[in-house]
Amino acid sequence: xxxxxxxxxxxxxxxxxxxxxxxxxxxxxxxxxxxxxxxxxxxxxxxxxxxxxxxxxxxxxxxxxxxxxxxxxxxxxxxxxxxxxxxxxxxxxxxxxxxxxxxxxxxxxxxxxxx
Amino acid sequence: xxxxxxxxxxxxxxxxxxxxxxxxxxxxxxxxxxxxxxxxxxxxxxxxxxxxxxxxxxxxxxxxxxxxxxxxxxxxxxxxxxxxxxxxxxxxxxxxxxxxxxxxxxxxxxxxx
Numbered sequence: 689x690x691x692x693x694x695x696x697x698x699x700x701x702x703x704x705x706x707x708x709x710x711x712x713x714x715x716x717x718x719x720x721x722x723x724x725x726x727x728x729x730x731x732x733x734x735x736x737x738x739x740x741x742x743x744x745x746x747x748x749x750x751x752x753x754x755x756x757x758x759x760x761x762x763x764x765x766x767x768x769x770x771x772x773x774x775x776x777x778x779x780x781x782x783x784x785x786x787x788x789x790x791x792x793x794x795x796x797x798x799x800x801x802x803x
Numbered sequence: 804x805x806x807x808x809x810x811x812x813x814x815x816x817x818x819x820x821x822x823x824x825x826x827x828x829x830x831x832x833x834x835x836x837x838x839x840x841x842x843x844x845x846x847x848x849x850x851x852x853x854x855x856x857x858x859x860x861x862x863x864x865x866x867x868x869x870x871x872x873x874x875x876x877x878x879x880x881x882x883x884x885x886x887x888x889x890x891x892x893x894x895x896x897x898x899x900x901x902x903x904x905x906x907x908x909x910x911x912x913x914x915x916x
Contacts, residue, residue: 791848791905
């Protein structure tokens with residue numbers, strides 16, 4: 689079975705400061721990992737994914753994430769937060785051998801960036 | 804959201820009525836998915852389809868039904884058997900390669916009055 693945990697319901701950061709949104713996962717094999725962002729009353733927008741290779745993945749809007757196999761983590765980061773980054777962020781995982789290619793999502797973390 | 808449309812954006816339903824949510828994609832994607840999102844919660848999979856005329860139940864299929872008669876369309880019917888249908892419904896699609904990404908539509912907010 690595959691699962692994802694986002695331990696923080698909300699993360700508060702000042703504009704211009706670095707931000708981290710945490711994600712840990714559990715799979716029986718190797719994972720594919722994804723980050724999505726959701727603005728109010730909108731669908732999810734894809735930010736980045738880890739499939740294989742370099743553990744540091746760069747994505748849209750200056751976001752990046754680091755895959756850490758030993759800690760089973762895939763934390764989302766950005767060097768300098770913007771007020772417009774305020775949104776709901778979801779981490780998702782899929783096992784490589786998942787027959788239905790189904791994603792399992794974390795509960796989401798609300799990011800609040802204050803001016 | 805581009806390439807995946809969901810309609811209507813807002814939908815109100817009386818208890819005991821069935822209602823159908825539309826999802827259309829022009830991305831030539833093979834697989835399509837329906838998720839339910841409740842306030843403050845993550846997404847839960849209702850149904851998915853990897854090819855035309857075939858679909859599989861997800862984690863919370865009870866009270867829902869789907870069809871996949873065309874590659875570009877995957878409508879979801881919320882039946883009167885669904886005990887608590889008020890939620891935000893999201894449709895997604897992806898190419899069937901193993902590393903491919905799911906892309907989401909803008910969602911439909913269903914409210915039962």
